[in-house]
Each structure stands twice: as C-alpha cells, then as structure tokens.
Amino acid sequence: MTRATKAGAVAPEDEAGTSPAPAPAKRRGAGKRNAAVTRQRILDVAMAEFAEHGFSGSRIERICAGADINVGMIYHYFGNKDDLYLAALEASYKVIRDREQTLDVDAAEPMLALKALVELTFDFLSTDPYFVRLIMNENLMMGRTARRSSTIPHMTRPLLDSLRTILKRGQKEKVFRRNIDAENLYVSILGLCFIHVSNRYTLSSMFQHDFSEPDWLAKRKLTVVDVVSSYIADRSGG
Amino acid sequence: MTRATKAGAVAPEDEAGTSPAPAPAKRRGAGKRNAAVTRQRILDVAMAEFAEHGFSGSRIERICAGADINVGMIYHYFGNKDDLYLAALEASYKVIRDREQTLDVDAAEPMLALKALVELTFDFLSTDPYFVRLIMNENLMMGRTARRSSTIPHMTRPLLDSLRTILKRGQKEKVFRRNIDAENLYVSILGLCFIHVSNRYTLSSMFQHDFSEPDWLAKRKLTVVDVVSSYIADRSGG
DNA sequence: TAACAAATTAAGTACTTACTTAGTTTGAGA
C-alpha cells in the first residue's frame, strides 16, 4: 500500500522529453474508469515509446508508467507487445492519411498544385514527431508488421491518386514533360523530404550543424521544391 | 569436482559440425590462436548482426555462435556491446569512404563527373548489405555512437570535396547554374539514392512490388540521375 | 440498492540477456 498518494491524479506528464505533449489525455475526467480513454492513453504513450526506442528497445513497463496504468491493462486491451506496436503504427499512418485529404488537387495551375503537394509532404515529415521514426523502425524490421496490417498497405493511395491527377493535367497543358512515372516521382519526393529528417543525426555529425533548425529547414524546403519542379518542367520549348 | 573429464582435453574441435559456417574465415588454418583473425571474425559477424537487428535487437550470444567463439572473447577484444557496435559502425563507414576515393573528379565534363558521383552513391547504397541499415539504426539512436566516434564525423569530407570541385568547374564552364549549395545538393543526392533502400519494405507494401528488383533499380537509377542533372543544369540560355 | 460484468490491480513466473570470474590451453621466445 505504499502508493498512497495515487489520489493526486498526476497526469501522464509527457516524459517523452522531446515531443510536444503527445496528448494531455484527460485522466480522472468524466469518469475514473473508462475503457476507451484508457485504451487511447496507452496508444498515445506507445506511439511515443515505439517512435523513440524502436520495437525491441521499447519497454512495456515504461509505457505503463507513462500512461499511468497497470501492466495488465496493456494485455487486456492489446493482447501483446506485437499487437500494441501494430496499433501504434496504424494510428501513426492514419495521421498522414488524414492530412493528405486536405489537399485540393484541382485548384490553380498544375505546377502550383504539385508544389503544394511537395510542401505538404515536406512539412508533415519534418513536423510529425513519430511518423518518420516509426517508418524507419518498421523498415529495419523488414516491414513484417506493415505487411500484417489491413489498413497500412493502402496508405499511399490518396496521395498517389492526387499526384496522378496533377501530372495528367500538367502534361495536357504542356507545362510538365511527358513520360513521368508517378510512382517513381513520389519516391523521389519522399526521399527528398525524408532524408534530412531520418538521417538528421548522422548528417548533423558530418556537417557540424543542426538539421532541425527552422532556418535551415526553410532553405531546404525551397531546394526540394526547386529540384522537383526542375525535373518535371517541360523544357521542350512547347 | 564434477569437472573430472576435462583431462580428456577434447579440444573445442567442434569438427565444424553443427553450424552452417556463416563465414569461411579460415578457422584452424595458419594457427589455432590468432588475435587479429579472431577479432576480425567477431567484427564481421557483429556488422551483420547489428545491421540486421539494430543495436538493442542484436544478441551477443548470436554473434558468438556466428563467429564460432566464446562469449568472453567479445569482452576481451571489445569491452562491451556498445563499443563493439561502435567498431562495427566505423568499419562499415570505412567501406564507403574507401569506395569514394576511386572517383576521378577531374575527368571528362563536369556533368559526366557529377553523374558518375551520383551513380557511385546510388550503387553503393543499393548494394552494400549493411551500410544503410546501420545508418538508419544509428539515427534511431539519435546518433549517440557516431558522435562518440573519432572517424565517422568526417566521413562525407572526400565526397563533399569532390562535389565542390565538380560544381565549381561546371559553373565556370556555364553548364551548371549558379547558387547551388554543395551541402544541400549532397543531401538531395543522398535522399534520392537512400529512400528506396531504406524504405524498401514499406514502399513495397504500398506499391505492391519488390523494390530490390534489378529492373526496377535500373530504372530508378536513370530517374535519380535525371532529377539531379535537371536541377543543376544551367537553363539561362548561356 | 443489489448484483454483475468490466475495469483495474499486485504480485508473481519463466525466460532472456549482457557481462563476469576463475580457470585452462597454447604459441612463441629464450
């Protein structure tokens, strides 16, 4: 009974350090017992934990402490560590998918639409505290969990569809060159927007400056947009 | 005193029996005991282990089995798991650095030299079995080991110097546009060459095909070279 | 309000893991 002061209802407190408050998850709000709220709180903390430590570096105990719950709850709601990781990965993918839907593909000129898409990708990847790291970890695990997921494999669809629409319009209006493969273009955009986030630490070591600095990121964003638009611009003189 | 039969002096022998000999590394060759050879064998297996499982997913026991040595040897030669990982990371970086030196910067036209550099990077990253995964893992660990290393932080120097030389020449000859930042360009090249290797599994899930297929890689290489050269080409009409 | 099912918990268990210790074996130099 040493836990006397539990009544204090100390909220999870973040503790993940770096990230901007994963979600203040109302503890002891509407009701002391609430399956949905507890489940969500576990998920929020798990996302942060898996993003920060990878799968095998993550600790069930630490997630429990962060979410202020008992170990049993994790197994009650998620079954095991693998399935909790799957849930966290899917939840993280859902964020970017939702963001993508906000894009208005048919607005303005094709070149502007494309730039908007590149900028959205750039901003998302360099802003979201979990996504890039979760993807990296998932790839280190050879995608075994993404392959198991029923939702993740289709994740790129909306963005890829948008890209195809923009490309087709741009080619029709002769501002984009022909023979651009949408998939390959998407991979290039992803690479250009991903690398300085994924490899920020080793790159910082090499170039001796901080790759998360806003000024540097702003300049980098201009470059990325420039690279992509130089590539797709039609220079046939038509 | 249950250790009686030790007198039999049954040398470890092993007769190579059990394991599938992961690395033929001359065992029982020139000499049964050889510090340098043993150390190197540990390092080779450790590189593969850390690349495959990441730091915390890697197992000392598994490295011992793979290198056909006793646990104690690892601590004898490397001190602890952290320092073994550092040694493996440095060894892996050394491979790319050596490869870079083969590049002849002053040969041919600047555009061809640049393309050669891009292709070298592309080929190295998609061919070397360890490098990309080790870098990914190191970044997931927030570069704490790369920062500790005395050799790694300078790794990009040669490649970056080559890039600067090529850029300068190309701008002088008016085939490259001005105001190209070498560092930013290098990051772009790295991103374009890295992403389909680093994210091969999640991308394969999304696009439903194998991203390590030679045909696809060949096409991808053409695209990457195209993207980079479109970007740096001088289109001012000079 | 009584009763039940679901939420929640304490205290485990069985197993893994990095690392140590205290010794034995052997190549090489004198």
Place this chain on the structure above:
DNA sequence: TCTCAAACTAAGTAAGTACTTAATTTGTTA
C-alpha cells in the same frame, strides 16, 4: 625444452523482460 603472457573457455550471476494469474474495485443496470 621450459616459461609465460596472451588466447581462449565453462559456467556462472544479477538484472531485466514480456507476460500471467488470481484477486479486488467500481460504474451501470435491473
């Protein structure tokens, strides 16, 4: 051939680690 330091080994240990079990608490509904 003798000696000895260095290479090498067997068999631990202590501290995690994911997961379980058997019970207690509490919101809800009849």
